[in-house]
Amino acid sequence: MPLSPSSFRSRVSRVSRTLAPRSRRTATVEAPALAALTGGGEHDDWSIERVLAERAIEPLFQPIVELHSLRPVGVEALARGPAGSRLWHPRPLFAAAVAAGRLAELDTLCAERALELARAAAAPPPLVFVNAEPAVVDQPPSARLLELMTSDPPFRIVVEYTERSLAARPAALLQLAAAIQSHGHGLALDDVGADPMSLAFLPLLEPEVVKLDLQLLRAPHSPRTVEVVAAVHAVAERTGALIVAEGIETEDDLANARALGANWGQGLLFGGPAPLAPFDEAGIADTADLGSASLLRPSRPGLHLPSGTPFEAAAARGKARQGTAAAFAAHMDHLLRRAHQDHGAGAVVLASCTDAETALSWLPSLRGLAERAAFVGLVAPLDPAAVGPGVRFAAGPGAEVEECAAVVIAPRYAAALCGRGGHESIAFAHTEDRALVASIARIVLQQLPR
Structure with missing residues (x-):
């Protein structure tokens, strides 16, 4: 059955929207765990070293849906630390890793745990989006992560980057993108429109998925939004990329996302971050309405590392x-x-x-x-x-x-x-x-x- 926006109203009303602005890995914080942002309690003894040693990352997953049928097409993994601890929320979790000089290890572990949970699902989703931390794109993947990506997973992996990744370490990101494509997986460029740099680098990364910055939904008629969306559609028409609108929380947001020409969307209207449930295969949209995960453009090995001068x-x-x-x-x-x-x-x-x-x-x-x-x-x-x-x-x-x-x-x-x-x-x-x-x-x- 298609997802109905109205069926999620009671669920959405229980989620606090008064926190700091959303980050790539954060989405919106679930109400039962709001206390984790301010501390984990008197006996919280979780450190980043313990999190890494015990692999204590339990990602949550947010659905991505096709915007006309409202049927799910995949999920995005969102990092979470030990439940109830001060490191449950991604902001303090990643801040602790940066302070300890262990950001690359945490970033890798988050990706590993997301793929492990998705593989273990009774009915895995056809697409699993995972985030990549821009500061560590030059680090080689772990043996475990390579195994998870190359041992015939029952879904296609889409690795999300922001334009900061390419601007900071262009050669490293191109090499990583080439490796991802060589294994049949896809790329997504996140937060497009938040900074002019994202549009500039869009033709160079040429991702399978372009994710519009959520602020575009809030000002759909502004000159800046129109400029960004026109540029994104030009790339999508030329390359076959799919467009995702993020931050869809209301039916007005849904209408705006459709008007912006997004193919897919995600946000609290369709479900907040939650443990991964069996993916409803009957819920995958029909290929005729651009909802099927199979319509994600095939990988193109060699695109990102051309040879010669x-x-x-x-x-x-x-x-x-x-x-x-x-x-x-x-x-x-x-x-x-x-x-x-x-x-x-x-x-x-x-x-x-x-x-x-x-x-x-x-x-x-x-x-x-x-x-x-x-x-x-x-x-x-x-x-x-x-x-x-x-x-x-x-x-x-x-x-x-x-x-x-x-x-x-x-x-x-x-x-x-x-x-x-x-x-x-x-x-x-x-x-x-x-x-x-x-x-x-x-x-x-x-x-x-x-």
Whole structure:
């Protein structure tokens, strides 16, 4: 049977909504455990070390539903510590792990326990969403987590990231995304719309699922919401991603989510975080109404770690042509000028060059863009002190044959320029093919610090 919003009203009314703003791992706090936020009682002896040693993580699960039929399609796992303790709630739990220098261990344990409970369910859900902590994306997965992900689980795993993950450690996240895809699982980008950076990185991660920030539901007609939703739909139409609206608590929220074009949704209207119950297979929406988990786009191994150089990627698509160094410089001036004039805000700007003199000539433009863009990166054989603040930098190698590239990706504009050759003659490619531009950008991002 479809879930009925009205059937959840009594349940929703019992849940406090007076706490601090929701976090990725928090959702809304259940009323019986509110006391855990302020302390675990006089005899609470739970420490983060004990939690980790005893694997004392008991995740709760929140349903994700198809928004037209209101049938469930999967669940999101939400971290919880020992019940009744001061570490029950994720905020103090993760704060304790950070203070002890054990965030990576806790993040891994939360994912392991979520997958273990989902596998043990009498009727596992077809999709299990798990969160990944941005600060530890560069840590290798544990043997247990690899086992859970690769030993033919009875569901598909969707790993959620925020844009902070890619901005902080782009090369590490791309490698992790590639590993997840290689095992047939999916990616979700969370909190899209909360920060311009999320839209900027959307084409680079190209996730299976895009989760709209819950504040968009609260202001569905604002210019900012309309701008975000238009950009998200453009990506979804091009890539086949599904859109999820979070924070649906009322029937007005449901109407807004549908109007925003979300395919799926989650929130207290459909159920709060709770122990995992047998998933009702009859409740999976029919494939005709975009509700079936089987309609989640297939994985695409290799997408996030393209091989070769930027020029080789462009040449392989037949984009290269012969010209002069002056022609290449004119195209570079055009690309950087357009980025400055129209698309600097919220853009990802990347550059790489094997020639130090050429890279130095680009630095004024890159520094200027760094004041407005979501992310600016440079790979070149330069002294880091010469680069200055605002530009993410990696010292790349020099080469006998110079090769340079520049990429601009913004919500409504994408372009790349790649060249190879000497000072007299150069082969170059100037493309606005979004798929190719994103691939070139990933090649450059792989070279930035992990």
